[in-house]
Amino acid sequence: MSKVDGRVTYEVLLELLDPKLVKMQFPNVGMTAVGDPVMYFTKYPGRFISMHLQGVDSIAVAPAAGGGPGGRAPALAVGKDSLDWPRIFAAAKTGGVKNYFVEQSWDLTIQSVAYLKTLNA
Numbered sequence: 001m002s003k004v005d006g007r008v009t010y011e012v013l014l015e016l017l018d019p020k021l022v023k024m025q026f027p028n029v030g031m032t033a034v035g036d037p038v039m040y041f042t043k044y045p046g047r048f049i050s051m052h053l054q055g056v057d058s059i060a061v062a063p064a065a066g067g068g069p070g071g072r073a074p075a076l077a078v079g080k081d082s083l084d085w086p087r088i089f090a091a092a093k094t095g096g097v098k099n100y101f102v103e104q105s106w107d108l109t110i111q112s113v114a115y116l117k118t119l120n121a
Helices: 009-016 028-034 037-043 085-095 106-118
Strands: 024-027 048-053 099-102
Touching: 009 024, 009 028, 024 028, 024 037, 028 037, 028 048, 037 048, 037 085, 048 085, 099 106
Parallel strands: 024 048, 048 099
Antiparallel strands: none
């Protein structure tokens, strides 16, 4: 993830862009790079319009090509990961999220939707 003066660019953009003019989408799959969605939703209430949902194992990250650090975590279905989804969805309301998109392979989408249907929104 890119940085500006040692800070994650995503957060710098949230601080610099006018909240009356610019709403953001939270890239859930990028949370291992940008940080905890709950922190963003509570720190920047009303700044988000949508969120891409993908399962993320916030503990294990796959090694990068060549065996170095910084690779992408393996794809997981929502609910088959290490995230506290009820907590994230509660905070997303504060963040202003109105639209959610499950963006995964078809098999993972089916599993994710099945899990999401079990939650009380």
